[in-house]
Amino acid sequence: MTIAGTDSGGGAGIAADLRTFAACGVHGCLAVCAVTVQNSVGVIGVHPIPPETVAAQIAAVASDIGLDAAKTGMLAGAEIIEAVAGACDDNGIGAARATPLVIDPVAASMHGDQLLADSALDAFRRLLFPRATLITPNLDEVRLLVGIDVHDRAGQYEAAKVLHGLGPRNVLVKGGHLAEDVDGCVDLLYDGHTFTELPGPRFDTGNTHGGGDSMAAAISSGLARGLSVGDAVAFGKRYIVEAVRNSYPLGAGHGPVSPLWTVREWWNEPS
Numbered sequence: 411m412t413i414a415g416t417d418s419g420g421g422a423g424i425a426a427d428l429r430t431f432a433a434c435g436v437h438g439c440l441a442v443c444a445v446t447v448q449n450s451v452g453v454i455g456v457h458p459i460p461p462e463t464v465a466a467q468i469a470a471v472a473s474d475i476g477l478d479a480a481k482t483g484m485l486a487g488a489e490i491i492e493a494v495a496g497a498c499d500d501n502g503i504g505a506a507r508a509t510p511l512v513i514d515p516v517a518a519s520m521h522g523d524q525l526l527a528d529s530a531l532d533a534f535r536r537l538l539f540p541r542a543t544l545i546t547p548n549l550d551e552v553r554l555l556v557g558i559d560v561h562d563r564a565g566q567y568e569a570a571k572v573l574h575g576l577g578p579r580n581v582l583v584k585g586g587h588l589a590e591d592v593d594g595c596v597d598l599l600y601d602g603h604t605f606t607e608l609p610g611p612r613f614d615t616g617n618t619h620g621g622g623d624s625m626a627a628a629i630s631s632g633l634a635r636g637l638s639v640g641d642a643v644a645f646g647k648r649y650i651v652e653a654v655r656n657s658y659p660l661g662a663g664h665g666p667v668s669p670l671w672t673v674r675e676w677w678n679e680p681s
Contacts, residue, residue, distance in 0.1 A: 414483025421666035434631035450661030461493035540577030617665030
């Protein structure tokens with residue numbers, strides 16, 4: 411299940427999550443938290459869904475279809491975060507419960523601007539991080555959540571330790587925004603004991619819209635299929651490398667990463 415917001419441009423949010431779930435071979439369910447008005451240039455408006463409706467969507471699916479993994483994206487505000495935390499507790503999601511929970515703490519725009527009020531950032535730290543199987547912040551979100559401005563690999567390690575101290579079982583500090591690292595893009599996984607670096611290429615493209623959503627969704631798909639956290643994160647890394655490699659322009663701004671690389675050979679088959 412993805413617990414997130416819509417993107418009217420189709421590049422990120424629930425649209426990206428559902429495409430990724432399908433590409434990774436799992437059925438995707440959803441709980442809509444906010445309707446955004448946006449395109450490739452930026453976000454024009456955000457319209458939150460009533461918190462009780464968000465919680466009801468989670469409960470309805472969990473009580474009938476069941477959930478093998480869940481992830482969050484844009485949660486819009488503290489009241490929705492509180493509702494999601496309560497719904498997770500009520501439906502066996504997160505922490506020591508049966509269903510793993512991936513928290514993608516969407517809190518910054520592609521340009522690093524803060525998208526959430528301070529009360530929502532506090533709710534992430536206080537309510538969702540202690541329930542998380544894994545959190546997947548980018549470096550702008552690290553700065554907003556724990557006040558660490560990462561400029562090198564040592565800063566990534568420091569941030570991972572501080573974030574882990576907030577309660578998640580595992581932390582993935584993504585390195586895509588580390589412009590100083592010209593040799594590649596290294597994501598860092600920390601489980602409280604062991605650090606694991608996941609290197610990958612850095613592509614010269616601005617078409618990375620929905621990349622964080624898609625990576626978290628791919629990791630969630632791996633967890634839903636029974637992979638360990640480490641194996642699911644490695645799977646998500648391989649997935650997002652190819653999704654960025656095959657990204658495409660769209661509109662006047664940032665184009666999206668593409669899950670279609672997983673099915674491209676269908677189009678190359680002889681008719």
